[in-house]
Amino acid sequence: GAVVSQHPSRVICKSGTSVKIECRSLDFQATTMFWYRQFPKQSLMLMATSNEGSKATYEQGVEKDKFLINHASLTLSTLTVTSAHPEDSSFYICSASQAGYGRDTEAFFGQGTRLTVV
Amino acid sequence: GNSVTQMEGPVTLSEEAFLTINCTYTATGYPSLFWYVQYPGEGLQLLLKATKADDKGSNKGFEATYRKETTSFHLEKGSVQVSDSAVYFCALIPSGGSNYKLTFGKGTLLTVNP
Numbered sequence: 001g002a003v004v005s006q007h008p009s010r011v012i013c014k015s016g017t018s019v020k021i022e023c024r025s026l027d028f029q030a031t032t033m034f035w036y037r038q039f040p041k042q043s044l045m046l047m048a049t050s051n052e053g054s055k056a057t058y059e060q061g062v063e064k065d066k067f068l069i070n071h072a073s074l075t076l077s078t079l080t081v082t083s084a085h086p087e088d089s090s091f092y093i094c095s096a097s098q099a100g101y102g103r104d105t106e107a108f109f110g111q112g113t114r115l116t117v118v
Numbered sequence: 119g120n121s122v123t124q125m126e127g128p129v130t131l132s133e134e135a136f137l138t139i140n141c142t143y144t145a146t147g148y149p150s151l152f153w154y155v156q157y158p159g160e161g162l163q164l165l166l167k168a169t170k171a172d173d174k175g176s177n178k179g180f181e182a183t184y185r186k187e188t189t190s191f192h193l194e195k196g197s198v199q200v201s202d203s204a205v206y207f208c209a210l211i212p213s214g215g216s217n218y219k220l221t222f223g224k225g226t227l228l229t230v231n232p
C-alpha cells in the first residue's frame with residue numbers, strides 16, 4: 001500500500017511553546033488529509049480535514065486557532081499545536097487519501113506523533 | 119450520531135487459539151465497516167472491510183461479516199500467531215455524504231504468547 005510518513009514520532013515541549021507535526025504522502029498525491037487525536041484508552045477522534053490549497057475543516061469543539069493546519073502541497077500537511085499546554089499531551093495521527101477519494105477509497109495512516117507537554 | 123463500540127482489552131491468547139473481537143455500531147442507513155490494525159511503533163493499516171450487509175471481509179486469516187440485523191462486525195481468526203499481537207480498531211464510514219471520515223472504536227490490544 002501507499003506510505004504516509006509522519007514526523008516527529010515523539011516530541012516533548014515546554015508549556016507555552018508551539019510544536020509542528022508533519023504528515024507526508026511519499027508515493028501518491030493526497031488532496032485530502034485527516035488529523036486525529038487519541039487519548040489514552042479512547043478512540044481516535046477526528047480533529048480536522050485538511051484540503052490542499054484551501055482552509056481546513058475543523059470538527060465541532062476543536063479550536064482552529066489552537067491547532068493550525070496547513071496543506072500547502074499535494075504531499076504535505078502540517079499540524080501546529082500553538083501555545084501548548086499539558087492538556088494537549090496526546091497521540092496525534094494523520095491519514096491521507098488519494099485524489100478522487102470516496103467511501104471505497106482506502107485511507108493510509110502515518111505512524112503517529114506522541115506529544116508530551118511539560 | 120455515529121459510534122462504534124468494541125470489546126475492551128487487553129486480550130491475551132496463546133498461539134493457535136481462536137480469536138474473537140466484538141464490534142457493534144450505531145449509524146443510520148448502511149455504513150461501510152472496517153477493521154484496522156496497528157502494530158507496535160507503526161501507523162494504522164487497513165486489515166479488512168465490508169461495504170454492504172452480509173458482506174464478509176477477509177485478509178491474513180482474519181474475517182468479519184457485516185450483520186445489519188445485529189449491527190455488528192465481529193473480527194475472528196481461527197488460529198492466532200505471535201505476529202498478530204497488535205491493537206485492533208473497528209471503524210465505520212457513514213452512508214451518504216462525500217467526505218471520507220472514519221469513526222473509530224477505542225481499540226483492543228491483543229497479545230499472543232508463544
